[in-house]
Amino acid sequence: MVEAVALADIAPPVAAGAALDIEQVSHAFDIDGAELPVLSEVNIAVEPGEFVALLGPSGCGKSTLLRLVAGLDKPRFGTLREDERRIRNPHPSRVVVFQDPTLFPWRTVWDNVALGLEAQGILKSQRHRVDDALDLVGLTSFRNAYPHQLSGGMAQRVALARALVNDPKILILDEPLGKLDSLTRITMQAEIVALWQRKGFTTLLVTHDAEEALVLANRVIVFSDRPARVKADIRVDRPYPRHRGDPYLADLRRQILGLLGLDATW
Amino acid sequence: MSTYSLSDGLASGAPRLSRTPLLASWLRESGVGVLASIAWIAFGLSCLWWQDVGDWSRTHSLGIAAFVIAAVALFGTVGADYLGSAGRALHKRAPWLVALGAFLTLWELATAKFAWLPLPFFPPPQAIIEVYTDDLPKLLDSVLASVKLQLGGYLIGATVGFLTGVSIGWSRAVGYWVHPVLRFIGPLPATAWLPIAFFTFPSSWSASTFLIALATGFPVTVLTWSGVASVSNAYYDVARTLGAKPSFLVLKVAIPAALPHVFVGLFMGLGSSFAVLVVAEMIGVKAGLGWYLQWAQGWAAYANMYAALIVMSLLCSGAITLLFTIRDRLLVWQKGTVKW
Numbered sequence: 348m349v350e351a352v353a354l355a356d357i358a359p360p361v362a363a364g365a366a367l368d369i370e371q372v373s374h375a376f377d378i379d380g381a382e383l384p385v386l387s388e389v390n391i392a393v394e395p396g397e398f399v400a401l402l403g404p405s406g407c408g409k410s411t412l413l414r415l416v417a418g419l420d421k422p423r424f425g426t427l428r429e430d431e432r433r434i435r436n437p438h439p440s441r442v443v444v445f446q447d448p449t450l451f452p453w454r455t456v457w458d459n460v461a462l463g464l465e466a467q468g469i470l471k472s473q474r475h476r477v478d479d480a481l482d483l484v485g486l487t488s489f490r491n492a493y494p495h496q497l498s499g500g501m502a503q504r505v506a507l508a509r510a511l512v513n514d515p516k517i518l519i520l521d522e523p524l525g526k527l528d529s530l531t532r533i534t535m536q537a538e539i540v541a542l543w544q545r546k547g548f549t550t551l552l553v554t555h556d557a558e559e560a561l562v563l564a565n566r567v568i569v570f571s572d573r574p575a576r577v578k579a580d581i582r583v584d585r586p587y588p589r590h591r592g593d594p595y596l597a598d599l600r601r602q603i604l605g606l607l608g609l610d611a612t613w
Numbered sequence: 614m615s616t617y618s619l620s621d622g623l624a625s626g627a628p629r630l631s632r633t634p635l636l637a638s639w640l641r642e643s644g645v646g647v648l649a650s651i652a653w654i655a656f657g658l659s660c661l662w663w664q665d666v667g668d669w670s671r672t673h674s675l676g677i678a679a680f681v682i683a684a685v686a687l688f689g690t691v692g693a694d695y696l697g698s699a700g701r702a703l704h705k706r707a708p709w710l711v712a713l714g715a716f717l718t719l720w721e722l723a724t725a726k727f728a729w730l731p732l733p734f735f736p737p738p739q740a741i742i743e744v745y746t747d748d749l750p751k752l753l754d755s756v757l758a759s760v761k762l763q764l765g766g767y768l769i770g771a772t773v774g775f776l777t778g779v780s781i782g783w784s785r786a787v788g789y790w791v792h793p794v795l796r797f798i799g800p801l802p803a804t805a806w807l808p809i810a811f812f813t814f815p816s817s818w819s820a821s822t823f824l825i826a827l828a829t830g831f832p833v834t835v836l837t838w839s840g841v842a843s844v845s846n847a848y849y850d851v852a853r854t855l856g857a858k859p860s861f862l863v864l865k866v867a868i869p870a871a872l873p874h875v876f877v878g879l880f881m882g883l884g885s886s887f888a889v890l891v892v893a894e895m896i897g898v899k900a901g902l903g904w905y906l907q908w909a910q911g912w913a914a915y916a917n918m919y920a921a922l923i924v925m926s927l928l929c930s931g932a933i934t935l936l937f938t939i940r941d942r943l944l945v946w947q948k949g950t951v952k953w
Contacts, residue, residue: 417854439856449847453869453946463855465865493946513855 364549365430365440365516367393367416372425373574374411384574385411389425391568391577398543398550400560403570404607409553412575413521416551417443429517439463442510443519446526448502450494456505457481457490463513480512483542500531504538511542518543520552524559536563540587557603561596562589569606579606645707646690652714653683659721660739666728671739671746679717686710733915740916741923748917751905756924758900762818763890763932766825770886771879774830778837778878782871783863795834803828803889811897821893828889829882833875840874841867873947876940883936887929902928 374386385408393399401409414420415427418437427434429441442463450459461477464470470477481487484504494502503523510518520539524532540563543550554560560567561583569579581603585595660676686703693700717738723729725737744752780787781795803824814820844867852866894903902925909917 419850419853437853437856439854441854443850443854445847445851447847449845449851451848451851451866451869453872453944462852466852466855466857466861495946509851509855 363516363547364396366395366428367391367517367549367551368426368428368431369393369412369416370426370428372412372415372422372427374408374415374420374422374424375574386415386422387574387576389575389577391580393549393551393566395430396547396549397566398540398552398564399566399568400552400554400564401568401570402554402557402560402603402607403575404572405555407570407573408575409570410521413443413519413551413553416517417441417519419443439467439513440515441517441519442513442515443521444503444506444510444523446522448494448499448506450497450502450505450509452494454494455490456486456492456494456497459494459505460508460512462509467513476512476514480508483511484508484538500527500535503527503535507539507542511546514546515548517549517551520550522553522555525554532559537588539563544587557600557607558591558596560603561599562591567599567603569603579603643690643693645711646686646693646704649707649710649714650683650687650690652711652718653679653686656714656718656721657683659718659726663726665725665737665739667725667732667737669725669737669739669743671742672725675739675742679714683714733913736916736919741920744917744920748920752921752924755900755902755905755921756928758898758904759890759894759902759925760928762821762894762898762901763825763886766822766890767829767883767886769822770826770829770882771833773826774833774878774882775837775875777830778834778875779841779863779868779871781834782838782841783867795831799831799835803831803885804892807893807896817893817897817899821890821898824889824893825886828885829879832881832885833878836874836878836881837871840871843874844870873944876936876944879936880933883932887932891925 369389369391372386372389373384375382375384377383389412391399401412403409411420415422416434418434418441421435429438434441450456451462454462457477460480461470461474464473464476478487481490484507486501486504486508489497489501489505494505497505506523524535527535536559539550550564552560552563557567565583567581567583568577569581570576571578581599583596583599585593589596657676657679660672660679665672686707689696689700689703690707693704696703721737724732724735725739777791777795781791782788806824806827807820810820810824811817814823848866848870849862852862857866890901891903891906894901895907898904902921905921906918909915909921
């Protein structure tokens with residue numbers, strides 16, 4: 348409850364995030380005729396404006412869950428709801444930032460960021476939103492550059508701006524920092540927290556880095572091996588900006604690594 | 614060893630040596646330009662020194678023109694510093710000027726002066742110049758006819774091929790019906806249709822347009838199709854989560870992503886359509902450069918044939934240059950494209 352109050356303080360009332368309900372969701376892939384279960388009866392209720400990290404062993408099905416939330420795939424069983432409305436298709440209120448920036452190489456940085464508004468047919472009247480989004484990630488001077496001229500970190504910032512320009516209610520981050528060098532990574536973690544605090548959207552972050560999850564999220568959900576089921580749901584009740592050496596976080600990290608079967612390495 | 618001792622002796626020798634490096638560096642810088650000038654003077658002399666073995670009216674003018682080129686090359690080289698980009702362009706092309714001058718001299722001597730090559734079949738340069746000056750109207754008419762035929766057929770073929778390729782790549786239903794037809798008809802050389810096309814179409818012009826379109830359409834279709842099919846799913850995912858409708862996915866994702874492939878298809882189509890154009894003009898259409906070649910052969914007018922061949926090669930090369938220029942404009946975002 349204390350946390351809800353704290354969130355209400357930071358989140359601006361206009362662009363507040365949406366609630367997300369994942370109920371009894373199971374999913375499987377067909378691989379050469381054999382059924383490969385990837386998600387098993389997953390139940391998660393996310394409050395508006397929460398920052399939830401999904402943590403689990405690599406290949407456990409976290410990214411599949413994100414695709415279901417985005418509406419890119421439909422679950423075999425169970426339902427997903429955004430603010431009580433069932434998720435059936437992709438919608439710009441739920442935007443994904445993927446592990447690869449997947450910028451369109453034939454478009455300049457500006458045109459890449461404008462993609463969402465253009466697809467929705469509102470670019471003409473809303474051009475300033477593209478400029479604002481570029482400004483937000485500090486890449487205004489690169490507006491006319493092509494993606495092949497950008498570094499990995501810059502490209503991922505453009506991908507972030509391309510998502511944020513739509514004012515999403517739910518921001519879905521699929522290991523967006525996974526391929527960046529550690530310095531860029533630390534910088535961008537701070538940037539993501541700042542953006543989230545400023546805009547108030549609900550955030551779902553898939554990661555396999557326990558430290559990243561603890562520094563960013565106010566809730567960490569730990570998944571089991573495939574088929575993924577929720578193993579633990581941990582509140583991270585610490586103010587921002589968080590310190591990496593915080594003994595409270597270190598303790599949580601030990602617990603989480605234990606849940607993932609890695610306590611021997613600690 | 615002897616060269617060593619020689620240069621050593623020179624080096625240890627005179628104080629006036631300080632000038633030699635200047636001359637040497639000037640020669641290194643401008644020697645090729647001077648050589649080009651000499652080659653063209655040689656060409657001019659080879660035109661004017663001896664009597665022609667045959668009757669050609671442009672020998673004298675050609676010789677004068679060669680001297681003019683030699684003079685331009687010389688002044689351009691000496692005054693390169695004052696000529697800016699024109700001087701640099703001349704400097705870059707000087708080796709080619711040398712080669713061209715030498716080749717023309719040799720050609721002049723081997724044909725017009727000493728007839729080392731059998732004569733009617735190997736006309737001298739002045740005979741070809743004569744064609745350009747005296748038979749210009751007919752040659753221009755032929756160029757115009759060829760360009761019109763080629764442009765019409767190519768544009769139709771490229772458009773139809775592009776649209777077909779996008780539809781096959783995008784829609785499974787279209788692919789089901791069109792793919793077998795494409796596999797059956799596509800690999801057939803378009804020229805094999807010539808006999809049928811010429812009596813089924815109302816005019817030889819429309820038949821040739823159809824054949825050129827066919828030759829262009831096949832590679833464009835296949836490469837557009839493969840371009841659309843190879844677009845990464847991640848691009849579609851991104852666009853869909855941003856609210857893109859299917860029309861947006863085709864027009865703003867699939868087609869731009871496929872464009873590099875499309876241009877390979879357009880390039881290949883251009884090559885094969887040239888072949889069809891010439892054959893069609895030789896066999897059925899009574900106009901164009903192919904027809905001109907055929908006509909010149911009938912009259913044993915070999916100079917006209919060479920003249921037409923040179924024009925044809927300039928046109929084909931120009932068409933490809935144009936295509937590559939358009940490609941470079943549209944695909945500036947690509948790295949490392951081939952410069953034509």
